[in-house]
Amino acid sequence: MPSATVRARIRPGLWASVLFIALIVLAALFPGLLTSGSPADTNIVATLSPPGGEHLLGTDANGRDILTRIIYGARPSLLTGLGATALGVVSGTLLGLLASLGGRVADEIVMRLGDMVLSLPSLLLALLILSVIGPGAVGTLYAIAIYTIPVYARLVRVQTMVIRRSLYVEAARSLGLSGPRIVARHILPNAFAPILVLATIEVGTAIVAVSSLSFLGFAAQPPAPEWGAMLAGGKDYFGIAWWVAVFPGLAITLTVLSITVTGRWLQRRVEGRAA
Amino acid sequence: MSLATKPLIETTGLSVEFGGNLAVRGLSLAVHPGECLGVVGESGSGKSVTARTLIGLAGPGADVRADSLRVDGKDAIRYTDSQWRKVRGSRIGLVLQDALASLDPLRRVGQEIAEPLRLHRAVPRGEAAARAVQLLRTVGVPEPEIRSRQYPHELSGGLRQRALIASALACDPPLVVADEPTTALDVTVQAQILALLARQKEAGTALLLISHDLGVVSQLADRVLVMKEGAAVEEGPAQQVLTAPEHPYTRELLGAVPSVRRSRVTVRPPAVPSPVPAQTAPAAPPPPSAPAALIEARGITKSFGRRRVLDEVSFSLYEGETLGLVGESGSGKTTLARVALGLTGPDRGDVLVGGRSWQAMKGHERRRARRGIQIVHQDPLGSFDPRFNVRRVLEEALEVGGVPRPRRRDRAGELLEQVGLDGALLERRPLHLSGGQRQRVAVARALATGPRVIVCDEPVSALDVTVQAQILDLLSGLQAELGVSYLFISHDLGVVRQVCHRVAVLKDGVIVENGDAEEVFERPRHDYTRSLLSAVPMLPEQPVLAGRATATEASS
Numbered sequence: 001m002p003s004a005t006v007r008a009r010i011r012p013g014l015w016a017s018v019l020f021i022a023l024i025v026l027a028a029l030f031p032g033l034l035t036s037g038s039p040a041d042t043n044i045v046a047t048l049s050p051p052g053g054e055h056l057l058g059t060d061a062n063g064r065d066i067l068t069r070i071i072y073g074a075r076p077s078l079l080t081g082l083g084a085t086a087l088g089v090v091s092g093t094l095l096g097l098l099a100s101l102g103g104r105v106a107d108e109i110v111m112r113l114g115d116m117v118l119s120l121p122s123l124l125l126a127l128l129i130l131s132v133i134g135p136g137a138v139g140t141l142y143a144i145a146i147y148t149i150p151v152y153a154r155l156v157r158v159q160t161m162v163i164r165r166s167l168y169v170e171a172a173r174s175l176g177l178s179g180p181r182i183v184a185r186h187i188l189p190n191a192f193a194p195i196l197v198l199a200t201i202e203v204g205t206a207i208v209a210v211s212s213l214s215f216l217g218f219a220a221q222p223p224a225p226e227w228g229a230m231l232a233g234g235k236d237y238f239g240i241a242w243w244v245a246v247f248p249g250l251a252i253t254l255t256v257l258s259i260t261v262t263g264r265w266l267q268r269r270v271e272g273r274a275a
Numbered sequence: 276m277s278l279a280t281k282p283l284i285e286t287t288g289l290s291v292e293f294g295g296n297l298a299v300r301g302l303s304l305a306v307h308p309g310e311c312l313g314v315v316g317e318s319g320s321g322k323s324v325t326a327r328t329l330i331g332l333a334g335p336g337a338d339v340r341a342d343s344l345r346v347d348g349k350d351a352i353r354y355t356d357s358q359w360r361k362v363r364g365s366r367i368g369l370v371l372q373d374a375l376a377s378l379d380p381l382r383r384v385g386q387e388i389a390e391p392l393r394l395h396r397a398v399p400r401g402e403a404a405a406r407a408v409q410l411l412r413t414v415g416v417p418e419p420e421i422r423s424r425q426y427p428h429e430l431s432g433g434l435r436q437r438a439l440i441a442s443a444l445a446c447d448p449p450l451v452v453a454d455e456p457t458t459a460l461d462v463t464v465q466a467q468i469l470a471l472l473a474r475q476k477e478a479g480t481a482l483l484l485i486s487h488d489l490g491v492v493s494q495l496a497d498r499v500l501v502m503k504e505g506a507a508v509e510e511g512p513a514q515q516v517l518t519a520p521e522h523p524y525t526r527e528l529l530g531a532v533p534s535v536r537r538s539r540v541t542v543r544p545p546a547v548p549s550p551v552p553a554q555t556a557p558a559a560p561p562p563p564s565a566p567a568a569l570i571e572a573r574g575i576t577k578s579f580g581r582r583r584v585l586d587e588v589s590f591s592l593y594e595g596e597t598l599g600l601v602g603e604s605g606s607g608k609t610t611l612a613r614v615a616l617g618l619t620g621p622d623r624g625d626v627l628v629g630g631r632s633w634q635a636m637k638g639h640e641r642r643r644a645r646r647g648i649q650i651v652h653q654d655p656l657g658s659f660d661p662r663f664n665v666r667r668v669l670e671e672a673l674e675v676g677g678v679p680r681p682r683r684r685d686r687a688g689e690l691l692e693q694v695g696l697d698g699a700l701l702e703r704r705p706l707h708l709s710g711g712q713r714q715r716v717a718v719a720r721a722l723a724t725g726p727r728v729i730v731c732d733e734p735v736s737a738l739d740v741t742v743q744a745q746i747l748d749l750l751s752g753l754q755a756e757l758g759v760s761y762l763f764i765s766h767d768l769g770v771v772r773q774v775c776h777r778v779a780v781l782k783d784g785v786i787v788e789n790g791d792a793e794e795v796f797e798r799p800r801h802d803y804t805r806s807l808l809s810a811v812p813m814l815p816e817q818p819v820l821a822g823r824a825t826a827t828e829a830s831s
Contacts, residue, residue: 167657174616175724176645176675178638185671186660 014265017258024255027074037065039072039225048241058243060233066243069225070251076226077255080137081207084144088206089199091145092152093192099153100160101183111157114150122147123212130218140218144209148202152195159191193270201263204256211252227252281348282307283450283481284329284367288342291324291333291505298324298337300505308449311482313496313513315489315528317739318710321505322485326454329483330367331359364391368443370436372455377439378427384411385423388442395446410441414471432604433464440471450481457491461603461766466810469494487739489532490812493517501525518815531744533769535796535811567630568593569728569760570648574624575614577607577784584610585621585784592728595754597761599775599792601768601807607784608764612732615762616650617641646676649721653733655713659705665691665716666701672723690719694749711742718749722757730762735770747774768811772796780804 027034043063051058057066099110117125126143133139163169164187172182214228227248234245282305291299299321306312316322324333331354333339344352346362354362363369368391371377378387388410389403398406404423411419414437427435436456443451453472457465473495476482486492492499492513499516501509501524509522520526568591577585584607592598602608613619615626617633625632628644636644652658659668669687678686688698694715705713714734721729731750735743751774753759765771771778771792778795780788780803788801799805 167652167654168660170618171650171652171658171720172660172671174618174645174648174650175672175720176642177671178642189662190660 011265013261017261020254020258021262024074024078024258027071028078029075031071031075034071035065035068037068039064039069040223041065041068048237048244050241051243051247057247058241060230060244061237061241066230066247069230070227070248072225073227073230073248073251076137076224077207077210077228077252080140080144080210081203083141084206084209085148085199085203087141087145088148088202089152089195092149093156093188093195095149096153096156097160097183097188100157100164107157110153114153117146117150122209126209126213127216127218130213135218140210140213143213144206148206151202152198155195155198156191159194160187163187163190194267197263197267197270200266201260204259204263207259208252208256282345284346284483286329286341286344288340289325289328289344290340291321291328292338292340293336298505299328302502302505302507304500304507304510306450306481306483308481309476309479310497311476311484311495313492313499314483314485314502315487315492315499316502317487317528317741319504320502322487322502323454325502326452326483326485330363330369330452331356332363361395364448365395365446366448366450368446368448368451370440370443370451370453370456372458378435380427383424383426384430384438387427388423388438388445391442391445406445407441410445411438413444414438414441415467416441431464432460433467436460436464436468437471440468440475444475444480448480450483451475452483452485454485455487456484458486458488462768462810463603463806465491466812469812488812489517489528489740490814493814494812501528514815527741529814531740532814533740533743533747533767533773534814535768535772535808536813538772538792538796568627569629570615570762571627572611572615572624573627575611575621575626576623577610577614577619577621583784585614587624588781588784588786589624590779590786590789592760592762594727595758595760596776597754597763597774599771599778600762600764600781601766601771601778602781603766603807605783606781608766608781609732611781612650612730612762612764616648616730617645646724647726648728648730649724649726650730650732651714651717651721651734653736655710655717656705658717659713661704661706664702664704665708668705668716668720669701669723672720676724678723686723690723691716693722693753694719695745709742710738711745714738714746715749718746718753722753722759726759728760728762730764732764733766734763736765736767743770750774768796768807780807 041064043059043065045063046055046059047061047063049055049059049063055065055067057070059065060069095110095114099107120128125147129143129146130139133142169182169186172186177185211226211228211231214226215232217229217232230248231245231252234241234243234248237244285305287303289299289302289304290297302321302325304312304314304325314322314325324337327333328337328339329344331351341352344350346354347366351358351362378384385404385407388407389398392398392403392406393400408419408423411423416422416434416437422430422434422438427438430438440451440456443453451472456472457468460468469491472482472484476495482495484492484495496513498511499509499513500507501516501520501522503524509516509520509525511521516525517529520529570590570592572588572590575585575588576583588607588611590598590600600608600611610619614621617626617628617636620634625634628648631640631644633641633644663671666684666687669690670683673683673686673690674680687701691698691700696712696715696719700708700712700716705716708716717734718729734750735746738746747770750761754761761774763771763775775792777790778788778792779786780795780801782803788795788799788804795804796808799808
């Protein structure tokens with residue numbers, strides 16, 4: 001029985017990932033629990049001090065503790081990542097349903113608009129939107145979400161079309177259930193499992209996108225403790241103080257890696273159940 | 276003639292284990308030159324695992340043990356993969372159930388057949404192609420030159436199976452292992468394939484024939500081995516095992532096989548108008564004095580693209596009766612069911628439900644009417660939402676039937692009881708139920724809305740014979756109890772004979788014969804009906820019908 005062996009196998013990578021995500025979530029919710037300092041505290045005496053001692057991960061050019069800033073930086077990264085994904089999932093699902101159930105014309109319009117969005121490089125699109133809305137949290141959210149909307153819409157559309165022809169939907173129809181009820185009770189919930197898995201993985205992608213925009217100076221503004229912005233601030237000192245850029249970069253990498261590992265595991269679980 | 280007595284393949288004490296599950300336990304068998312050994316069993320009996328193990332294909336997860344395993348008299352227990360490859364194809368040919376999956380979709384049929392020749396005998400390319408054509412001719416494929424240049428998907432199911440047999444025969448192996456070789460085929464095609472295998476047997480090829488179908492085995496086997504839960508329960512000459520079985524399980528199996536020779540319908544429903552005058556004109560409307568039909572189909576015509584699937588089909592279904600719709604694959608049976616259920620509209624014609632046409636109804640009227648006519652599918656698992664457990668499946672149907680929420684749970688339990696299942700199954704998911712249990716849940720769901728008609732679309736085709744008999748018993752019992760009518764769709768004439776009062780025979784979307792079940796089966800008037808009936812492989816007549824398997828409910 002394959003499922004039993006999968007469950008029994010010990011997966012250190014998975015456990016480390018789950019643990020790391022828990023840590024990041026804790027940092028985002030209660031940063032004060034993990035560090036006593038403040039991300040804005042400067043210490044002129046100890047600028048660019050190397051890792052170790054009082055400052056575990058060293059300090060930046062303004063003498064701010066890097067560990068503290070990474071901990072406080074979890075909240076904006078996670079919030080924008082989750083927010084952008086949620087926005088993408090909700091609008092993508094609605095548009096996908098419209099495309100698959102709303103007739104040929106609606107399908108054509110939604111899908112071709114989606115193709116247009118996907119034909120542009122994602123970063124270019126994000127910069128375009130930010131330059132229209134202006135930098136800031138809300139603008140970043142939209143800028144990142146827009147590129148994911150057609151991805152979700154396509155997935156929901158395909159799932160819905162498969163499920164709509166399934167025997168259990170026909171069974172529900174012959175039972176005498178109304179159309180909207182079949183969509184709400186059978187089609188949508190069953191179409192949603194793969195969406196949720198994709199969304200989990202996409203949270204990681206969104207976090208990278210937030211960081212890239214901050215790195216370019218379009219999202220979080222300099223004093224705010226944001227991983228991408230910290231990375232940007234550290235790049236000028238890379239030759240003399242590698243830790244200023246490396247640790248925020250590591251935070252991004254580990255977060256995305258953990259989310260991806262967990263997401264892939266979820267995906268295997270869901271697909272295994274379906275098979 | 277020392278060779279003739281030496282078995283081609285022989286094993287004693289064979290056990291195969293998959294991760295702690297014993298699939299085969301202590302089996303012994305031997306196939307001698309020129310004979311046919313039939314291995315019979317239900318799903319999970321280990322018959323296919325046995326066949327695969329005997330040709331070295333048990334798979335990497337299998338733990339194979341045997342006191343002895345000899346191929347051509349040589350000890351094969353420790354054969355390596357490459358040694359087995361030398362045996363397969365040249366000494367033992369293999370024919371599997373699903374010819375489409377067994378043939379490489381990207382290679383021409385001729386190349387596929389020629390492959391074992393090239394592997395085992397180093398026949399030059401040109402000669403191999405000629406030999407492939409010759410083999411196709413041997414297995415009765417018309418126009419073999421053209422066929423050998425075609426791809427598997429261009430061939431019909433019967434031709435594909437012939438091509439597969441041709442490739443198994445390519446190197447003239449003394450033994451052919453056939454695992455359910457006709458299970459996916461229509462009866463008329465099955466009869467042709469069985470005749471082909473019989474010819475090969477006469478020509479001297481030994482056969483190890485694996486099947487769940489006792490009728491198929493009875494056509495070819497000299498000896499029969501009955502398997503249950505991985506072990507042999509009975510073995511002996513076919514005539515003896517099939518007519519005077521010793522083991523109770525063999526008797527149960529034989530008793531469960533639905534026969535086209537006998538009906539189990541005892542009481543005729545009172546509401547059915549006398550069928551005798553209606554016999555003369557097929558599909559004739561009922562006499563004006565007759566009670567109103569629950570479903571009346573009038574001149575249904577339906578096409579998909581250019582293909583006409585149903586052509587002027589008419590029938591009526593009356594209170595408390597079972598109308599059988601018989602036909603081979605592609606005859607339009609399932610489309611007719613969907614039209615009758617109002618799930619798809621006909622191009623021409625009309626279906627009246629309780630006197631009103633589906634077409635004339637508004638959305639909410641149609642949904643209301645659907646409660647009165649429910650369906651049981653061939654694949655019950657596919658007809659349940661995978662997220663739902665049994666309780667939610669039934670409660671949804673009860674909700675549609677207008678049962679108030681607080682009463683639904685109790686009603687769901689009652690429904691399960693009514694179909695012979697334990698209430699403890701309510702919280703289980705259908706995925707974790709047996710095939711028979713799933714089909715019972717599907718019947719329970721169909722009953723939940725209090726229908727007067729249940730459309731059964733191949734309801735027992737995917738089930739083992741003993742389970743099949745139990746489900747048919749359940750359906751008959753419910754009909755006696757509730758007076759529900761069935762529109763019973765099946766390709767299996769034996770099953771239809773068992774439960775139907777009237778029968779309509781469908782061929783290429785046209786009802787070719789229609790009448791009282793007794794009449795149609797005993798005195799078929801249409802040639803097609805006759806050819807269908809004569810194609811059904813029949814068991815030898817049994818002197819004593821040792822107590823038909825009377826619903827052993829618990830084991831379903």
